[in-house]
Amino acid sequence: MRKVLYQRLNREAALGLVLSLCLLLCSGVFAVSLLGGYLLPDHSLALRLALAILPATLAVTVARWLFVVNPLPRGIVLAPDEALRFRRVVGRLCDQLRVPMPDRLLISNDLNAAVITRPRHGLWGPMESVLVVGLPLLQSVNPRQLQAILAHEIAHLGRQRAGDKAWSAHFRAWWLRVVDRIDNCPDIISRLVSVPLRPFSDRFVLSLLELSHLEEFEADAVAADMVGAEALAEALIEVALKAQILDAATWLVDPGRIVSGDAVGPSGLLDDGHRDALRELRGVLCTAELLDEPGPELHPALGDRLAALQVGLHSLIEEAPSAAHCYFRKLLPSLQLRFDSAMPMSLAAA
Template identity: 35%
Template sequence: MRPSCCAPSRLGIVYARLAARLTLAAGAGFLLFMLTCAGGLAAAAWGFYQGWEAGAPQTRAAWWLGALAALFGVRHVLGLSLLPVPGPRGIPLSHEAAGALRYRIDEVGRRLSVPPLDGVWITDEMNAAVLQRFSRGRIETHMMIGLPLAHCLSRRQFLAVLAHEFGHLVTQRQGFGARGACLRAWWLRVAEGVATRHPALAPWLDRRFRRYTLGMLRLSRLEEFEADAVAARLVGRRLLGEALIEVSEKDRFLREDYWPKVLAQCESAPEPCIRPYRDMGLGVAAGFHAHSVLHAGFCGSEAEDAGALHPTPADRLRALRVPTGEAVPPERSAAVHYLSALLPQLSWAFDRHWWNFAGRSWRRAYRQARHALAADDEPK
């Protein structure tokens, strides 16, 4: 890997300014909630005091009822502001179980001057992500890595994806740092919580939060470009572009080829004949034909969603100034390289979860297919 170079770019400066503005807006919301709670507690204390000093029983009861109403209001406001923070998902990966992978992850973080992660998790998604959450008075950082993603990338491409995910952490340290990122996310959760508990306020909240939401959308898209820039400085633009193409193409293959073929078995088998996560590595190696899907979606064939949190792969490649190039020769997957000893346990856990989730609909589809076949066989 190349030496880390984290000097702020022009895009990073724009990101930092926008992040600072949104953090100040979220901070103003936090201050409003604190002042509301403080005012409610002061009103409750005043009501209890006046009720204690009042001579008439009716007056004392009225003051105390008002104080209880103020306490109830404070409790409700705290319930809106102290929403549960989403935690990491998946199967935790310890240093002892996957020392080579954890060492590589720690090395990438060290080269980018990012503090050590609090946890690494393996998920069943075709994705990798980092999560920062405020817990027990400190910022926790977790990385979630999809087992399908590890099956679809070589070791070098997987390293580029890790660098991109750490690039998110480097980028989020701008604009009041990680605490600012947590504060911005908290303010959005508060707005969503208020709209959910008080549907009548939803139209008003939509108007009030429109500018903030659009700013957060723009920030998310800028963060992707900046994370790409950080990763490119570490592993090189060409390798990062190669990984981006490979992820996009194989994600399309899994969605449009692999999983439809797995689910098509429900017409002829009461239970799956294969375990999809156990056989995914072999399925990708045997079924993915790069020449047939090469660069699908990179030539403007897919319209960009204006509300998408991420820019299109084509936009990211253009920002990296990397051509789509040719198909990459197949190599041993990152899953085999880093997780070979754990693949049986991981695939079994995900296959079991998938069966628990899809089993009922699978059996229903099988019965319907049997009934349809029997109806076709009846003499007319």
């Protein structure tokens, strides 16, 4: 099922991009031919200019659809001599899956981790991989849980984002951006195209979501083999709990205990006082509501992921020191200062 879905989505993305590029090329050539006098040479320049407006406008519109690069997450790129213990953990997991070390390690300000692969220049160039790990995530999990999360992300890199598969993912994401631009651009051409395109684009988006869920389950299975299903389940539950508290503390508990200035720092990072409140709330949050809560946009629900791992929802073992304390202790003051000053470094192109 996954293979058939994967091949169909690749064909649809390739067809959509090829047709868009052909439309851009044809309209551009037609406009240039009119302006240069290669077409209708015996007619006046004013007439040729008037006739060239439509193909030129079409070419500009299609170019706006196509040449949109998703920016990489903002954050702090780790220098080669920083967080060496963390780098060794990533390297060991990469060796286990026999995949190259990510080209860059980026610390973001999100309660999340991800592996991003894309051409160096956005739409073209050598394929590069970036491992993004959020500082709030590092402060939310212990080293064992962090290794499970890293194993999951590196499983994506090894199974779904290596070699030709990385380019397939790039073209699927590219076509998805084109579809989104067509659907959201207010110009007349985009509106006219979006009407007949919508049934196909809606099916593409829903199928892409289905493929994403299958890839998440696959990465979970690989990570469970690497570090153990229990460790991965702990990490998934811990992140889900803390994400819910950060998002919904105002109605789960007394807001004064959670969202006061003493609990959460300017960057939204979790300090010791916040973690004490988290421990008290575990029993409240470990309910069916948490299991049924859909994950982030391209992730299955937590309950489905735990069921696939054959691990039940449970309160976690006694907390160990956070992964941030273990791997980034010397860098923490600097990282927090840079995030709190709202001046994160963007990932520069090589």
